[in-house]
Every structure is written in C-alpha cells, then in structure tokens.
Amino acid sequence: MFVSILHRVTGDGMALVGLGVLLCWLGAMASGQTAYDNFVELATSPVGYVVLVGLSWAFFTHMMSGLRHFVLDIGAGYELDTNKFWSIASPVIAVLLTAGFWALLLLK
Numbered sequence: 001m002f003v004s005i006l007h008r009v010t011g012d013g014m015a016l017v018g019l020g021v022l023l024c025w026l027g028a029m030a031s032g033q034t035a036y037d038n039f040v041e042l043a044t045s046p047v048g049y050v051v052l053v054g055l056s057w058a059f060f061t062h063m064m065s066g067l068r069h070f071v072l073d074i075g076a077g078y079e080l081d082t083n084k085f086w087s088i089a090s091p092v093i094a095v096l097l098t099a100g101f102w103a104l105l106l107l108k
Contacts, residue, residue, distance in 0.1 A: 003087045007065035010058040018055055056101055061094040 021043075028039035042048050068090050071077045077086060 003065050003068065003090055006091065007062060007069065010062040010065070013058045014055060014062060017051065017058075021051065021055065053098065053102060057094065057098040060097040060101070061091060064090040064094045064097075 024039060025043075028035040043052065068077070068086050071086075072083075077083055
C-alpha cells in the first residue's frame with residue numbers, strides 16, 4: 001500500500017515541481033544571460049540542490065514503482081514473499097539510483 005501511495009505522490013510531485021522548474025529554466029533562457037545566471041545561481045544553491053535531488057529521487061522512485069506495477073499487471077509477482085520483497089526493494093533501489101546519479105553528476 002505504501003509503495004502504491006508513494007508512486008502517486010512522486011508522480012504528482014514530478015508533475016507540479018518539475019513543471020515549475022522547467023518553466024523557470026525556459027523563462028530564464030528566453031530572458032537573457034542575466035536571468036539565466038540568476039537561475040543557475042538559484043539551482044546550485046543548497047535549496048536548489050534539495051529541489052533537484054528531490055526531483056531525481058521522485059523520478060527514480062516512480063520508475064521503480066512503475067516497473068513493479070508493470071510486473072504485477074502481467075500477472076507475475078503476486079506471491080506474498082515476492083511482492084513484499086519488491087515493495088521494500090523498489091524504494092531502496094530508487095535511493096541507490098539517486099545517489100549514483102548525483103555522484104556521477106558531481107564527481108565528473
């Protein structure tokens with residue numbers, strides 16, 4: 001139940017927050033170099049990193065939960081032990097993917 005609710009919350013969060021970040025980015029690009037520099041400064045601030053890391057976590061969580069639901073939709077994974085394992089593994093894998101993604105971005 002928690003994974004299903006988390007799937008919906010992350011989808012809504014990506015739609016709302018992601019759209020806001022995208023529109024700010026596009027508006028800054030269209031407004032010139034000064035506006036874009038202000039956007040980059042905000043995006044690379046601690047608050048900006050929290051938002052961007054949160055968006056990437058929401059993406060990976062939503063993706064892993066979506067893959068889990070896809071497997072369930074084709075009729076597999078309904079055994080209690082298998083279902084419980086993947087309901088725990090999905091968010092854990094999402095956190096690992098988020099950490100790996102940001103490690104790749106920041107250490108490059």
